[in-house]
Amino acid sequence: MKSIIAHELVKTYDKGAVKALDGLSLEVEEGTVLGLLGPNGAGKTTSVRVLATLLTPDSGSATVAGIDVLKHPDEVRKVIGLSGQYAALDETLTGWDNLTMFGRLYHLNSSGAKKRAEELLEKFSLTDAARRPIRTYSGGMRRRLDLAASLIVKPKVLFLDEPTTGLDPRGRMEMWDVIDELVKGGVTLLLTTQYLEEADHLADSIAVIDTGKVIARGTADELKNQVGSERLEITVEVEQITEATKLVEQVSGVTPSVDLGIRKISAPVSNGSASLIQVLRLLDEAKIHPLDIGLKRPSLDDVFISLTGHVAEVVVEPEVGGKNAAKRK
Amino acid sequence: MLQSVSDFLVITKRQLLQMIRIPEVLIFATIQPAMFVLLFRYVFGGAIDSGVEGGYVQLLMPGIFVQTVAFTLAATAVGLAADMQKGLIDRFRSLPISRSAVVIGRTVGDTLQNVVTLIVMGLVGFLVGWRPSSGPIKIFLGFLFLLAFGYSMSWIGVIIGLSVREERVAQNLVFMTVFPLTFLSNAFAPTTGMPKILQYFAEWNPVSTMVAACRELFGTENVFGATANSWPSQNPILMSLIYMFLLVAIFAPISVRKYVKVSK
Ligand SMILES: Nc1ncnc2c1ncn2[C@@H]1O[C@H](COP(=O)(O)OP(=O)(O)OP(=O)(O)O)[C@@H](O)[C@H]1O
Numbered sequence: 025m026k027s028i029i030a031h032e033l034v035k036t037y038d039k040g041a042v043k044a045l046d047g048l049s050l051e052v053e054e055g056t057v058l059g060l061l062g063p064n065g066a067g068k069t070t071s072v073r074v075l076a077t078l079l080t081p082d083s084g085s086a087t088v089a090g091i092d093v094l095k096h097p098d099e100v101r102k103v104i105g106l107s108g109q110y111a112a113l114d115e116t117l118t119g120w121d122n123l124t125m126f127g128r129l130y131h132l133n134s135s136g137a138k139k140r141a142e143e144l145l146e147k148f149s150l151t152d153a154a155r156r157p158i159r160t161y162s163g164g165m166r167r168r169l170d171l172a173a174s175l176i177v178k179p180k181v182l183f184l185d186e187p188t189t190g191l192d193p194r195g196r197m198e199m200w201d202v203i204d205e206l207v208k209g210g211v212t213l214l215l216t217t218q219y220l221e222e223a224d225h226l227a228d229s230i231a232v233i234d235t236g237k238v239i240a241r242g243t244a245d246e247l248k249n250q251v252g253s254e255r256l257e258i259t260v261e262v263e264q265i266t267e268a269t270k271l272v273e274q275v276s277g278v279t280p281s282v283d284l285g286i287r288k289i290s291a292p293v294s295n296g297s298a299s300l301i302q303v304l305r306l307l308d309e310a311k312i313h314p315l316d317i318g319l320k321r322p323s324l325d326d327v328f329i330s331l332t333g334h335v336a337e338v339v340v341e342p343e344v345g346g347k348n349a350a351k352r353k
Numbered sequence: 354m355l356q357s358v359s360d361f362l363v364i365t366k367r368q369l370l371q372m373i374r375i376p377e378v379l380i381f382a383t384i385q386p387a388m389f390v391l392l393f394r395y396v397f398g399g400a401i402d403s404g405v406e407g408g409y410v411q412l413l414m415p416g417i418f419v420q421t422v423a424f425t426l427a428a429t430a431v432g433l434a435a436d437m438q439k440g441l442i443d444r445f446r447s448l449p450i451s452r453s454a455v456v457i458g459r460t461v462g463d464t465l466q467n468v469v470t471l472i473v474m475g476l477v478g479f480l481v482g483w484r485p486s487s488g489p490i491k492i493f494l495g496f497l498f499l500l501a502f503g504y505s506m507s508w509i510g511v512i513i514g515l516s517v518r519e520e521r522v523a524q525n526l527v528f529m530t531v532f533p534l535t536f537l538s539n540a541f542a543p544t545t546g547m548p549k550i551l552q553y554f555a556e557w558n559p560v561s562t563m564v565a566a567c568r569e570l571f572g573t574e575n576v577f578g579a580t581a582n583s584w585p586s587q588n589p590i591l592m593s594l595i596y597m598f599l600l601v602a603i604f605a606p607i608s609v610r611k612y613v614k615v616s617k
Pocket residue numbers: 037038042043044045062063064065066067068069070071109218617
C-alpha cells in the first residue's frame with residue numbers, strides 16, 4: 025500500500041511569479057523511507073507543508089495514510105508527525121513543559137502526557153536538560169526535542185524537513201541513529217535533505233527535486249549510476265603526466281581527462297578502492313610519486329549537473345568522511 | 354466540544370507557565386500602567402481642574418484602566434507574531450486540535466494576565482487616593498466590564514499578529530492605532546477642548562464609552578464626557594456592550610479563518 029501519494033501538486037507565490045511546486049508527484053510505499061533531495065529553493069519545505077496539511081496547493085491532490093489531505097486535513101493530522109526545518113518549540117518553556125503541552129494537545133490525559141514526556145526525554149538523552157528552558161538548548165538538543173515532540177503519539181507517517189541541517193557530524197550521526205530506530209519501528213518516513221550521503225544512508229528510495237518538480241527518482245545506487253560512478257583523481261609532477269595518464273588508462277579502461285593546468289588526471293572507475301590500489305601499485309613500480317591521489321564520489325553537485333545541466337544554487341558537498349579518504353601527501 | 358475546551362485550556366496554561374518561567378514580563382507589564390497612574394496623577398492631576406469629589410484621580414483611574422486593557426491587543430498581537438515567526442503556529446496547525454483552540458487560548462491567556470495587572474493598578478490607585486464609591490457589586494462589575502473589553506480588543510490583536518511577519522511591526526501597528534484611540538477620548542481630559550469634528554469622534558470612540566461606563570460603575574460623575582448630547586455618551590454601558598459584541602462577532606470568525614489559512 026502507498027502511504028503517501030502526491031499527484032501533480034502546484035503551488036505558486038506572488039501571483040504565479042514564483043513556482044514553488046510545479047507539478048510535483050511522488051509516492052511512498054508503507055513502511056519505507058523516501059528521501060526528498062534538492063538544493064535550496066527546490067520546493068522541499070513546500071512539499072512537506074502541503075502533505076502535512078499546512079498549506080493548500082493551487083492544484084493537484086494528495087493522500088496520506090489513505091486519507092485525502094485536502095478533503096480531510098483533520099483526519100490526516102491525527103496520524104502524522106511533523107518536524108519542520110527549524111525547531112518549532114516554545115523557547116521560554118522547558119523541554120518538559122513543551123512535551124507535556126504537546127502531549128495534552130494530542131489528547132493524552134495528564135498522567136499519560138507526563139509519562140510520554142519522560143519516555144521521550146529519556147530516549148533522546150535530554151533527561152538532564154528537561155527542566156531547562158529551550159532557549160538554553162544547543163542546536164542539536166533543540167532538534168532532538170523537536171523530533172521528540174512529533175513522536176508523541178506514534179505517527180503512521182512522519183515528515184522530517186532537513187533533520188540534520190546545522191548539526192555537527194556527531195549530532196548528525198546521533199540523529200541518523202534515532203531515525204534508523206524509528207524506521208525499524210515501521211513508520212513511513214518522508215525526509216528532506218540537501219545531502220546525498222544522508223539520503224543514501226537513510227532512504228530506501230530517493231526523489232531528486234529541483235524547481236518544484238521531481239527530476240529523478242530511484243535508489244541511491246541507481247542515482248549514482250545515473251550520475252556516473254566514482255572518479256579516480258591523481259595529481260603528479262608535470263614531467264610525469266604522460267606516463268601516469270597511461271597507467272590510469274590501463275586501470276580504468278577509458279581515456280582519462282587531463283587538466284594540464286593543475287596537473288590532474290581523472291577517470292571514472294567502477295570498483296573504486298580496488299582500482300585505487302592497483303593504480304598506486306603501478307605508480308610505485310614506475311617510481312612516480314603522486315602529489316595527491318583519491319577517489320571522488322558523486323556529490324550532490326554532480327547529481328545536479330548531470331540531471332539538470334546546471335549547478336545547484338548552493339553547492340553542498342556531502343560529508344563523505346572516511347569514504348574518500350584514500351588521499352595522501 | 355469538551356475536547357475543544359480542553360485544547361484551548363492547554364494553550365492558556367502555556368501562557369500562564371510562560372509567566373511563571375519569565376516573571377519579568379508580567380512584572381514589567383504591570384509596572385508600566387502603575388507608573389502611568391503615578392505620572393498622570395501627579396503631573397496632570399495638579400493642572401486639571403476636575404470638579405469632582407475626591408479630585409482628578411477619580412476620573413483618571415477609569416481612563417487608565419481602559420487604556421491598559423485596550424492594550425491587551427498589543428500583547429496578543431506580539432505574542433502571536435512571535436509564535437508565527439518561531440514556527441510554533443505551524444506546529445499547532447499540524448496537530449489534531451480544534452481550529453479555534455490556539456486563538457481562543459491566546460485571548461483568554463492575555464485576559465488572565467489583565468486580572469493581575471488590574472489588581473496591581475487598583476491597589477496603586479487606592480494608595481494615591483482613588484476611592485470608588487459605588488459599592489462592591491458595582492465595583493466588581495466595573496472590573497468585569499474592563500476584562501470583557503480587553504478580551505474583545507484582544508481579537509483585533511489576533512488578526513494583527515497573524516497578518517504581520519515581524520513582532521516589531523505588530524508592536525508599531527498597535528501603538529499607532531491604540532494610542533490615538535485612547536487620547537482622542539475622554540480618558541484623561543475633557544473632550545470640550547477638541548475641534549468639533551474630533552469631539553464627535555471622541556464621543557463615539559469605544560474607549561470613551563468604556564471610560565464613561567466605568568466611571569458610572571465606579572461611582573464618579575463623568576464630567577469629561579458628554580458635551581454634545583450624542584446617544585453613546587447618554588448610554589455608555591449599553592453602547593460599550595454593543596461595541597464589545599461587535600468586536601467579537603466580527604473579528605473572532607475572521608481570526609479563526611485567518612488562523613486556518615495562515616502560512617508563514
Ligand atoms: N511564502 C512564500 N512567498 C514567496 N515565495 C515563497 C514562499 N515560500 C516559498 N517560496 C518560494 O518557493 C520556492 C520553494 O521554497 P521551499 O521553501 O519549498 O524550498 P526548499 O527546498 O525547502 O529550500 P531550502 O533548502 O532552502 O529549505 C523558493 O523559491 C521560495 O523562494
